[in-house]
Each structure stands twice: as structure tokens, then as C-alpha cells.
Amino acid sequence: MPNISARSQAAPASPIRRLYPLAVEAKRKGKRVYHLNIGQPDIPTPEAFLRGIREAKVEVLDYAPSPGRPEAIHAVQAYYAELGFHLTPQEILITIGGSEAITFALMVTCDPGDRVLIPEPFYPNYLGYARLANVEITPLTTFRSEGFHLPPRREIERHLTPNTKAILLSNPANPTGVVYTEAELDMLVALALQYDLFLIVDEVYREFVYDGKHKSILSYPEIAGQAIVVDSISKRLSACGARIGMLISRNKEVMAAAQKCATIRLSAPTFEQLGFAAFMADPNHRDIIARMIEEYRVRRDTFCEELAKIPGVTFRKPEGAFYVMFGLPVQDSEDFIRWMLTDFPGPETVMFAPGAGFYATPGKGQDEVRGAYVLNTEDLRRACAILAEGLTLYTAALARARG
Amino acid sequence: MPNISARSQAAPASPIRRLYPLAVEAKRKGKRVYHLNIGQPDIPTPEAFLRGIREAKVEVLDYAPSPGRPEAIHAVQAYYAELGFHLTPQEILITIGGSEAITFALMVTCDPGDRVLIPEPFYPNYLGYARLANVEITPLTTFRSEGFHLPPRREIERHLTPNTKAILLSNPANPTGVVYTEAELDMLVALALQYDLFLIVDEVYREFVYDGKHKSILSYPEIAGQAIVVDSISKRLSACGARIGMLISRNKEVMAAAQKCATIRLSAPTFEQLGFAAFMADPNHRDIIARMIEEYRVRRDTFCEELAKIPGVTFRKPEGAFYVMFGLPVQDSEDFIRWMLTDFPGPETVMFAPGAGFYATPGKGQDEVRGAYVLNTEDLRRACAILAEGLTLYTAALARARG
Numbered sequence A, B: 001m002p003n004i005s006a007r008s009q010a011a012p013a014s015p016i017r018r019l020y021p022l023a024v025e026a027k028r029k030g031k032r033v034y035h036l037n038i039g040q041p042d043i044p045t046p047e048a049f050l051r052g053i054r055e056a057k058v059e060v061l062d063y064a065p066s067p068g069r070p071e072a073i074h075a076v077q078a079y080y081a082e083l084g085f086h087l088t089p090q091e092i093l094i095t096i097g098g099s100e101a102i103t104f105a106l107m108v109t110c111d112p113g114d115r116v117l118i119p120e121p122f123y124p125n126y127l128g129y130a131r132l133a134n135v136e137i138t139p140l141t142t143f144r145s146e147g148f149h150l151p152p153r154r155e156i157e158r159h160l161t162p163n164t165k166a167i168l169l170s171n172p173a174n175p176t177g178v179v180y181t182e183a184e185l186d187m188l189v190a191l192a193l194q195y196d197l198f199l200i201v202d203e204v205y206r207e208f209v210y211d212g213k214h215k216s217i218l219s220y221p222e223i224a225g226q227a228i229v230v231d232s233i234s235k236r237l238s239a240c241g242a243r244i245g246m247l248i249s250r251n252k253e254v255m256a257a258a259q260k261c262a263t264i265r266l267s268a269p270t271f272e273q274l275g276f277a278a279f280m281a282d283p284n285h286r287d288i289i290a291r292m293i294e295e296y297r298v299r300r301d302t303f304c305e306e307l308a309k310i311p312g313v314t315f316r317k318p319e320g321a322f323y324v325m326f327g328l329p330v331q332d333s334e335d336f337i338r339w340m341l342t343d344f345p346g347p348e349t350v351m352f353a354p355g356a357g358f359y360a361t362p363g364k365g366q367d368e369v370r371g372a373y374v375l376n377t378e379d380l381r382r383a384c385a386i387l388a389e390g391l392t393l394y395t396a397a398l399a400r401a402r403g
Helices: A006-010 A020-028 A047-054 A070-083 A097-109 A125-132 A153-157 A182-195 A252-264 A270-281 A285-308 A333-342 A377-401 B006-010 B020-028 B047-054 B070-082 B097-109 B125-132 B153-158 B182-195 B252-264 B270-281 B285-308 B333-342 B377-401
Strands: A032-035 A092-095 A115-120 A136-141 A164-170 A198-202 A227-232 A245-249 A323-327 A348-351 A368-372 B032-035 B092-095 B115-120 B136-141 B164-170 B198-202 B227-232 B245-249 B323-327 B348-351 B368-372
Touching: A006 A125, A006 B097, A006 B252, A020 A032, A020 A333, A032 A377, A047 A270, A047 B047, A070 A092, A070 A245, A070 A270, A092 A097, A092 A252, A097 A125, A097 A164, A097 A198, A097 A227, A097 A245, A097 A252, A097 B006, A125 A136, A125 B252, A153 A182, A164 A182, A182 A198, A245 A252, A252 B006, A252 B125, A270 B270, A285 A323, A285 A377, A333 A348, A333 A368, A333 A377, A348 A377, B006 B125, B020 B032, B020 B333, B032 B377, B047 B270, B070 B092, B070 B245, B070 B270, B092 B097, B092 B252, B097 B125, B097 B164, B097 B198, B097 B227, B097 B245, B097 B252, B125 B136, B153 B182, B164 B182, B182 B198, B245 B252, B270 B285, B285 B323, B285 B377, B333 B348, B333 B368, B333 B377, B348 B377
Parallel strands: A032 A348, A115 A136, A115 A164, A164 A198, A198 A227, B032 B348, B115 B136, B115 B164, B164 B198, B198 B227
Antiparallel strands: A092 A245, A227 A245, A323 A368, B092 B245, B227 B245, B323 B368
């Protein structure tokens, strides 16, 4: 039988997948599992979006135009205009989720063997897209003790190679919740200009900022020709299953190449594009987003407050997104999470994402986990109480096992 | 400014895109354009599918499971069971259209620099997927005079190289309408076994067979470990905009690698998966498909009958899909199509896809066009009358221009 490709073997499966069967098994046994492991919001999808889908006038469900339905492109223009950015339709491509936007950005900027610099810990799917596209990742380690902010410019420069074509980062970031400061962005822009790099910024969590202010890479006219924004409605419309994202750039060559990628895959799904357009046509759409962000702010504060009470848990309160990457007083956080799913006594348990899965550098993040505060505050408090109890029992069990 | 990648420059834009602005301009001037250039059916999408979307119970539109919603996987199982193939859920992956299934198949079977053998003329997006994945295509030329059936085994063997990892073909084929005979499939299977090649068969037009019988590659147990089926609901549910396809294989390694690709891009759109499940739950779904196929049979017969009347038009009546690849008495069919959009007099005109765009071998197909019989029979007759008149006028205009 022929062998499958090396690239598909190299592409990492989401590390959390190893643990999922254990969660399923725990639930089969009647256990309640608080899922803080996945960035899947629990907030209901706005009614205007769902109504847009239900009431879409479709007789023949034909291919949407490859760059996106005009209604959806117009909705993106309207959304960005509210943020102060005036985009032409040619600067927008509707993609199949933020996922496809990242894939297109890598395909357009990199040939096989080229490198992308990414601050770690980072969203593990970045590594998957890169492996399938045969793009190499240079991880730039950031640290919990510094709230995962960027290292000094000199340190970043040290990581550049002649094959480095782009810097990719998410801002606000998954999994760390960091929101980069204006000074950090200024530095990245100067660096990208000096070294002639593309700057790919995943801004899907743009609205989820609780301290300070988010600055979009679109605010920098001087980098317009090198900046590519990856965006998605998944998080801010609580519509992860819609698969509607967008790629934005003011570089005409980039857009022409991305449009070619889009032509090849034909189109993004029609109904969800219409749902997005209907959401933007709802005069209350800004309030709906604002209420949701306020809910997440309360969750962040609650979650951080409760985490801070747990002995041995270490973190700096993150400024955005809906994640906290925190340290645990254990040597192997994946083993702890496994134990919580299989051995923790009682009717409830909690699941986090193991930290190591967010690092490309081997050995990093072993004592960390990512918690997604996508549950209501009561559940978050309960999850933290379970975590605290779990840490005590796990440590004791480990000590017993070691005799 | 940094350069975009070589691969995105190499990826061909659909050749028809050069002509589209002319069609738009013709319509702006009030001209009616009969679009026989695109495989977009005009048949209404089945009501059961649309109702399934309208009535979907969704409160939080969360990520669907990466391999597909259980309802959709079950619908695929039910559909294949009707064809006599009993698939486990693990042998099925729901993809974002047949497009994504082809991309995954190439990613899983080929590394950069590897080769795929494809009979030409072929669906031009195959070349796009391959270029972006840095997979090389070896075209295997087939001929109009032979109804685009395969050349002898010896000729195919001559095209294999040590880097050839797979044979990719569509059956029934786009753009030729050929349905491969059992003898041809037997030969391909024997060849794939002997040379240890994957056999990727795009069977999206499986139901569109008017003469003889379609044989799925799934009918060959001996090639089960090397066969990958690409499929989609786009054509048989007249739901191109749904972006619901599927990848099927009985090779566990292939499926594990494809599932990894699926995990990285998260999920296929939810509503359309539910629409497909609702369609399959309609007890009349087989009748709906059968009625549509009967309509296409009449269209094929009408279109071929009318084409046969036009002096200088050459083709062999195709057995399936909804395309005819035919020869025109012109030297440059793209120039003729352009002339029909810009210079043909009167209130109506017709558009086809230029033949050269379906060949990877330079210079091939210059006198050919692909006609998609996706219009009702009255419109097809009218389109053929316009074509006949156009050929006469174009030839005369050309003669005049040459003095």
C-alpha cells in the first residue's frame, strides 16, 4: 500500500484530542464536566443572525461569488467603518472561517521552506496550517511572568532568518489573552518595514478587550502594503459554526493572490453570509456585542479572582480574549487534566487545555494550562473550587504513589 | 515591499474569469446572455433541504465536530447504503464542498514535488489545488475523437514517474461528460495496484449517467486501501452554495490524516449539514434525484441533437455529467467566445467555457469549448441557434479582417 504524505503525518492533531475520549467517558458515567478547555462561547447566537438564515430567500442555492456575497462584503465594510476603517470591497475577502483566512495568508506569503515567526504560546492550529502548507514556524518564546508580552526588539531580530517571510500573531491573543501595547505594535511595524516582512495579525478577538484599548494593525498606514488582517465572526457573534471569516489587506497583489485561492475553492457558505449581513442590518448590533463583552469582562474578573485564591496557581491577569494561561503547581499538566477526568472523585470535574500544546518549543508549557472563561460566573466559581480540590488530591495521590 | 509567494502566482485563476467582465458588460447593455459556461444547475434546490435549514434548532451556533455533524455522517451512510455501499462513520469525512475533499486528498497523498496523473481535459480547479499544495500534475491527454475515453494501459504507464503518487480523475467527468467503462476502471485498478498508487476518484456527478451504468471505485474491494472517493451534494441536490462535500476511504491511515486536516480547519458549516440530513430524511429524496436526472437526460439529448446540426461542430455524445466538450470550426475558441460577448449583433448571445482552460498541455483544446447544459430545453435550442449564427458571422468577420 502506498504511504501517506510526510506533511500529513507532520501536521499535529489538536493535542486536546487525546483527552477528549476521557471526557466523553466521564460524562457517560454521569459526571458533569466543566469545559474550560475550548474557545467555544456559550452565549446564544444573536437572533438577527439566525433570523437572517431562516428568512433567506433562496430558490437555487448556487455558488456565492468567490470573494463573498455582496451583502456580506458590505457588512464587513459597515463593521470596519464603525471601527474607523474605510475599506473598499477589493480589500476584503470573505473566507470560510478565520481558519481559511490564515491558510490563505500563509499560502500567499510563503513558499515551501519559508518561515513564519510566531510568538509562543500560540493557537495550535497555526502549526497545522503551516505544516500542511510546508511552511516552517520559528517560535518566539514569551513568558507567563511577563504576561506573555513581547521580548525586546533585539531578541526578535535574533530569530529572523533569510527565509523568514512573515510575522504571525493574534491580538488579543489566544491562548494568553495578551493585548499588545501600542509600543509593542510600533516596534513590530518598524521591524516588519526594516526587514521587509509581511505582518499577519489575527484580530478575531478584537472586541474582547477589557483593559486599555486594542489597536488594529490597520491603524498603521506605513505598513499598509505588508499588513494582512485575519478576522472572523465566530467569537463576536458567538457563531463559531457559521464558518464566516475574512482576510483584509490593502496590498493589491496580496488580495489578487488571495482571490485566486478563493476562486479555486469556489465559495464560502451562502446562508451564513446572509446571516452575518442580517446581523449587521440590526440597528442594535453594537449593543449586542457590547453586552456580550461586558459579560466576558465580569467572567474574566471572576475567574482571575478565583484562580488567584488557589495555592500555587500563577498568572498575570490578561487584558483580552477569553483565555487565561496559568501555571499549576504540578510537573505535568496533561497528566493532571487526565487525572481530573479519570480519578477525581465526586459528581463533577473540570477540563482545561494542556499548556504544552500551545508551544512549538519542546518542553515548554508543561506546568501550564489554558482556561477559557466561556461559562457563566457561577460555573466559573464552581470550576475553580473543583480545580483547587483537584490539585490537593492529585498532589497527595502522587505523593502516595511515589511512596 | 515583500514579494508574494511563487505558488500563489503559479496557481491559475479560472480562465473563464478573463471573459466574465465582458459578459457583465454585455448584460449591462441590455443583452441576454445564455450561460452555458458554468456548471451551476438552474434546478431549484429541494424543498426538504431548504426546510431543514429554516427549521434547524440552533441556539448557540457552535463548532460542528470536525469530521462532520452526526446527522450529516448518518445521511452519507444512508445515501451510500442505497447505492449498495455500507460505510462506517470512520470511513466518512464531511468536507467543505468537494473542493476541500480534493485538497485533503492531495495533501494526504502527496508531498511537495510529488506528482499526480490526471487525464486531460480536466476540471481546471484541480490544477489550482495542486499548485497551492506544490503538487505537480502529469496530464494524460485524451481525445475528442475517442469520446475522451482513456488511452491504452501502455500509454498511461509511459506517463508514470518515481514521484507519481496518485491518479486523480472525475467519473463521470467534468468537462467531457465521459463515463469510464468497467474495462477502463478494471485497468486503472490493476495499474494502481501494480504501481502502488492512490486512486482518487471524484464521483460528484455519479448520479448523472444517461448511457450504461456508473461504477464507483468503491465497488473494487481489492483497491480499498488505495481508493479515495471525493463526493459532494452540490450537483445532485442543486446546492452548490451549500459547500457540503465528503471524502471517503477505507484506508484507516488516509482517514486519520484527512481527519487531522479537518481538525485544523475546525468544521464544515452547520446549517447546510442539517439541510442535507433533512433531505435524506425525506422519503421522496430518491424520486427527487431521479426526476432531476431525467430532466438532464432530455437536455443532453436536445443539446447534442442541436449541436449536431451546426456545420463544423464536432463531438461524441457524452454518457454523463452535464457537459459536452465539442470542437468548433475556429482556430481560437476563446477569441470566438469574446467576439460573441462583444460583437455578436442582436439582443441575445451565448457564453461557453474555452477549451484550452481544461488542458495542462500548452496548445491543446484551442478549437474546443465546454458547454454545460444547465438550462431548460427551449433555452438550449435557442443557445444553439445563436451559436450557429455566431459561427457564420464570426467566420465572415474574420475573413473580412484578413482582407
